[in-house]
Amino acid sequence: MRVYNFSPGPATLPVEVLEQAAKEMVEYKDCGMSVMEMSHRSKMYEEIHEEAEILLKELMEIPSNYKVLFLQGGASQQFAMIPMNLYKNGKADYVLTGEWANKACKEAAKILKTTVIATSEDKNFSYIPDIKEFSPDADYIHITTNNTICGTRFLKIPDTGNIPLVADMSSGILSEVFDVSKFGLIYAGAQKNIGPAGLTIVIIREDLPENEYASKLPSIFQYKVHAKANSLFNTAPTYSIYMAKLCLEWLKNQGGVAGIQKVNEAKAKLMYDFLDNSPLFSGIADKKYRSLMNIPFTTGDDAKDKDFIKKAAEVGLVNLSGHRLVGGLRASIYNAMPMAGVEKLVNFMKDFETGEGQG
Amino acid sequence: MRVYNFSPGPATLPVEVLEQAAKEMVEYKDCGMSVMEMSHRSKMYEEIHEEAEILLKELMEIPSNYKVLFLQGGASQQFAMIPMNLYKNGKADYVLTGEWANKACKEAAKILKTTVIATSEDKNFSYIPDIKEFSPDADYIHITTNNTICGTRFLKIPDTGNIPLVADMSSGILSEVFDVSKFGLIYAGAQKNIGPAGLTIVIIREDLPENEYASKLPSIFQYKVHAKANSLFNTAPTYSIYMAKLCLEWLKNQGGVAGIQKVNEAKAKLMYDFLDNSPLFSGIADKKYRSLMNIPFTTGDDAKDKDFIKKAAEVGLVNLSGHRLVGGLRASIYNAMPMAGVEKLVNFMKDFETGEGQG
Secondary structure (H helix, E strand, O other): OOOEEOOOOOOOOOHHHHHHHHHHOOOOOOOOOOHHHOOOOOHHHHHHHHHHHHHHHHHOOOOOOEEEEEEOOHHHHHHHHHHHHHOOOOEEEEEEOOHHHHHHHHHHOOOOEEEEEEEOHHHOOOOOOOOOOOOOOOOOEEEEOEEOOOOEEOOOOOOOOOOOEEEEOOOOOOOOOOOHHHOOEEEEEOOOOOOOOOOEEEEEEOOOOOOHHHHOOOHHHOHHHHHHOOOOOOOOOHHHHHHHHHHHHHHHHOOHHHHHHHHHHHHHHHHHHHHHHOOOOEEOOOHHHEOOOEEEEEOOOHHHHHHHHHHHHHOOEEOOEOOOOOOOEEEEOOOOOOHHHHHHHHHHHHHHHHHHHHO | OOOEEOOOOOOOOOHHHHHHHHHHOOOOOOOOOOHHHOOOOOHHHHHHHHHHHHHHHHHHOOOOOEEEEEEOOHHHHHHHHHHHHHOOOOEEEEEEOOHHHHHHHHHHOOOOEEEEEEEOHHHOOOOOOOOOOOOOOOOOEEEEOEEOOOOEEOOOOOOOOOOOEEEEOOOOOOOOOOOHHHOOEEEEEOOOOOOOOOOEEEEEEOOOOOOHHHHOOOHHHOHHHHHHOOOOOOOOOHHHHHHHHHHHHHHHHOOHHHHHHHHHHHHHHHHHHHHHHOOOOEEOOOHHHEOOOEEEEEOOOHHHHHHHHHHHHHOOEEOOEOOOOOOOEEEEOOOOOOHHHHHHHHHHHHHHHHHHHHO
């Protein structure tokens, strides 16, 4: 029996997508082979590749002066590739809103001079800090739109004027409507809202990777090389791109990003309303900046949290432990988590609470 | 109906493996979820990850002072990561035996000083050149054990003494027995003999990545970081590793590498014997250095080659066109290509020849 999987990533996928993938595993349509066996230079694979790109462009309303890249290595590889490719003055501004923003900043500091222009580290990243000013000669300003570990998100995307805004959108991409034109570069590991691990999406304004520093890099690290080759410079992670295509089709059928955003808001509201009225459980992040995707919460008692995780797993509600940096509990409710999963979780929390009251 | 797929990579996979993957796609064992949905930090995924590593070590008899890394980015990313990680004197020797060796050398030249110590470019890479001497202060010597495009292979692995031998084994790994202890580093894209595209294997002697240059690289590019984290420094390409595990189990059931080598030799012999006696078709590579995996051949007539490709596809023998740098025809017959596929191809070639003779 399928469980409800609240993992922060790799995460739950739409069951309809998995069923279709299972059906097409041995033979894709009338091709006589699996997608996994297709040459990345074959017409049948290229169709899948193109469709995935077209769907992403359509769903995110990506302007025509942006390129979509299908890369590998996760967001972690982008932590390095971004400063390597956008290097001009050798300076970049970082906003620290969590562990992943921290890591992005530390890795960039191996390439260029980083300036932390805002941070919420003083309160264990439980809020989003205001950006008061940024360096006028920064090559870019980096933010993390949704923070998987501490469960916060930017409600308003900062206006950075002429300086390119770079966003790690790994855990927020496709969950709510973003105006792509506000960003110079968006990147995301696929394993939360796009598809399986092993695929990384980069959306880049096409003028950005044109600089001298980047052109001396090994080809595989140059955005320009991948852009020119439509992400087929070398063998792409073909099966992961096929799975992403299926997930994007599924998303389109849910009413696209605007449609899923409504569902995501309703799912998050159900959780947050319950947490705000619960005598036992409470949310951890600052209410003002709450994430739609990742909800850290706690009973305030470590042993009770552990008991909750164990009992929840017994009824098919799994991967509810909090990240070690925050502790407690966490429910990640990405696009593919149905409302029914959140309802079951909230009902179970109610029962657990009652049981505790009686105990 | 499944076809026989002679693609050079991504390539055919064992049908039993695809069938098992299809069966386990929606729910893996009693986990209630797909492998694709598992957290890379979960116990159930870690078991798969470990088993894949253990199987590879066992099948290749990898000595205990070597680390196996599951990385991303293909062999092309290794073209850069190798010089970045093995950099000591800033010099490396390259043996050019084909387009991929060429590319590896060109990318390395962006990092350190490369010396071409042998090349077969004079005869369009149709043979393996002798290595007469190498630079005594080279950080490593790079070879490509099997050449996918021109269909040659090293019959004897050169002895490089104290200088680490680095080998791109993408299209030869697991196809024949190699003595891993002769190499400092072996790398391979998975999409030929290991599993799906999007996974890259690196086997490295554990003393090698310990140097100053490497320790300043972004973490994601350091072998040492991946080795220390057992390839779970960041989110691994989990599903590709699961597929690799299934393929390695399959290989073990074929009698391991020694077992499949016999089958591969028989498959190649069938093809080469036919080519050597055919009035119409002939092999392209020098007989002495013929590959077991990739067999370029031709009728000598471009129009006839094209007609052959078309007619072969009609009977379910697909992806037989040669690489544009060599032209003609090519049959890639990796581990997962059954003898029945090669027999069908040879029989079809006989019929085509007869038809031509009558025509």
